[in-house]
Amino acid sequence: MGIVILFVIGTLYRTAPETLPVAAARDISAAQIAVVSAASYETTVAPDSIASIFGTGLATQVAIGNDTDPNTSGIQLPTQLAGTTVEINGKRAPLFFVSPNQINLVLPGDTTIGPANVIVRASNGTTNTGTAQIVQADPALFPLNGTGTGVPAANFLRIKASGAQVHEDVFQWDAANQRFTPKPVDLGPSTEIVYLVLYGTALRYADRTSVRVLIGSEERSTTLFGANPNFVGVDQVNVPIPRSLIGRGIVSVSVAALGFGTSNLVDIWIGGGGGSGATPPQVTNFNVTDILAGSQLTILGTGFATTGLDDNVVKIAGGAPAKVMEATSSQLKVVVPFGSETGQVTVTTPQGTGSSSAPLRVRTSISGIVENTNKQPLSNVIVRINGSPGAGIPTIQTRTSDQGAFVLPDVPVGIHT
Template sequence: FAAAGGTGVIEITANSGCAWTAASNATWITINSGGSGIGIGAVAYTVAANPTTLARTGTLTVAERTVTITQEALTCTYELMPTSQSFDATGGTGNVEMKTNAATCSWAATSNADWLTITSGGSGSGNGTIRYSVSANNSPNSRRATITGGGQIFSVTQAGITCTYQLSKTSENVPNSGGVVEVNVTSQTSCTWTATSQAIWITITSGATGTGNGPVAFTASPNITTAQRQGTLTIAGQTFTVTQSAPNALSSVSAASYLAAIAPDSIAVIFGTNLATRAEPAGTNPLPTTLAGTSVRIRDSAGTERLASLFFVSATQINYLIPAGLAEGAASVLVTSGDGTLSLGTITLTNVAPGLFAANANGSGIAAGLVLRVKADGSQVYENLAQFDAAQGRFVPLPIDLSNATEQVFLLLFGTGFRNTARLSDVTVQIGGASAEALYAGRQGDLVGLDQLNVRLNRNLMGRGELDVLFSIAGRSANPVRISVK
């Protein structure tokens, strides 16, 4: 019989008049009918359910004969109640009930994760209670583990922690020269984070990803725009704002005329603040492109960038040579000082921008130049146009003597910005309102960027005193300067 038990019938064949009896030798086998009889008959019996996990054998004695009854063992069944439980990240304790169908049904419980620990009731027979503890989850990720007992599974699901992030600072001001910034992230040990830049001029150099506490470093490139700018980074989900100052303003003009128009391959001057960390003149030939750590970069209207050669730098002034070959039109001038400070301005480049140097280096007044006197015998004498007056602290004119009719006298004026003159016929000169003959307008030849204008002096200027010299090329006028004639 199966463990569930059942009923059975034993048929008896005997001669008429022969008496017989039936008896059970096991308490779990009960004779229902046919306990005795005469001749042919039947014995009905019932086999009770087997409550044990062991097979058993019992007998019936029927008509003096033994009938053996065999019954299978009970098959154990197991049930865990409940079948699952959820915990938050802090963890906790709990219990699950083991239900069996027999007191002899043995079982053992095991966990498949070290954070889910069975604290008692790890094994037993029959019904029992399994107690367990759940450790704190320090990860932001949820997790699942199981306890298995009697072939049944009890599931435990635990939520991850809610990560929190804090930055050591949320903003930074950086100079126009740029620089490196570091910000620290504070978070739980297993919390991951990323750092990204939303500005092309801000580059993350380290700490683009991290876990727990860690630093993020980034660089801000120099600001070569004309205005202050802001950019942001997203660090561990937080917004970090970078504010960068605009370059210092500068102005640049022709070093001779102090006019805004400047020609390529001419001498120019920059005025501003913090242009250099110290004053330093050039001491080499060819001229350097860096002095005291300061450099000047020109970007023309075609996008071409070139470094300028430098004559002199100081905190407030730079004398420099506009690079040759730049395109006409608006151009930017970017000064980078030795400490990284940026200054930015614009100039207008034109192929010819005549300017004449003044002896007092202010773009007006007595001209910077020489007088060439050619005598009747062909000998030549150079004379100064000005001399320094210590009492006045400036140069004053030396009158030019035109009284000797046998001599030819020429005015040699120094300037810049007119070496690209196409034709001498485009050059006009007036002295004291009268036209004068221009003999040469072009490179001076000895000094970088310096140009020279040669003019014949007419004797009809004699006795007129201080006179304005007006010089133009194809309608583009230079700054007026003065000479003195006896």
């Protein structure tokens, strides 16, 4: 369960846990705040769910809430933290974290459905007000990167034929891009069952019989659903991963509850299945060490699918699939998608998924299409970034293609056309 602790802290405590400079006391009334789900950032929240408040002057310092009564079962969060309180319809909410610009809290379980008045009072007398939209349930999954999407706060639970249980990570650290990315799971032989254990919020008051989990193209019922007993405001969903998804690669996952909508999308990586006789592809090298978006990349390796171009799914740093132009068992020619980032290259076939040992460096660029007012492409148009010799920034220039497209290569980070 360590992953849940890591995630809740990493996502909910988004400001570094250190004291910030305290502004002089102010008397501000009716300053507006935003109340959103701490998992999905949607503007509807549910009783006993974890929410975030964003604004200014919410607290005079950063503080993290701890269990106020360790001798009592469960976790008793403080309702006042660093002098800050939050009232929802007149009742104080338990607080995880406060800072000048963000608060993380648990909505009281008896909060009435509908619009709720929210008042934030800081220790220096500053008052912020707003409205929260309270619903019975609104499925939301916690992502590890705190962006509302990507790798989930979750783990794989493998049940072996002997009955032994093994917990496995769903994530790996991408040092090049400083973020978590999906880690492949091998579904093993047919005698094993691998469950996806998801952690979210605002789920517990949905009708369990109506809850479904969509994994890739497969819809499944849950085997466990409800409040996690170890963490305040956190809900848990367990679902078996269908063996029909073996070798599918990175797929999206969401949770839906009848009458309460569908959660934000998160991503997991489904690799091969041991004992099935399948041999996943291997990525051994590229024809270049760095490349521009829109350029053709040759991938060298073994085990690529020759039954059809679409049987090879190629992704760079977990991004959008690259268009496969040619395929042999040992070589793929693909077009690097616009928006790609530096990272490992994965190739997924019906036999499983293979990943490059080294990242492919995608050069920083600006790309686009130039059109006239009738949305017709304009060819041979000069697109230029004027340099700044004093800052060491060169002038970068190119012309649009017959289709009006352009790519400005090796643009310094932060520069715009």
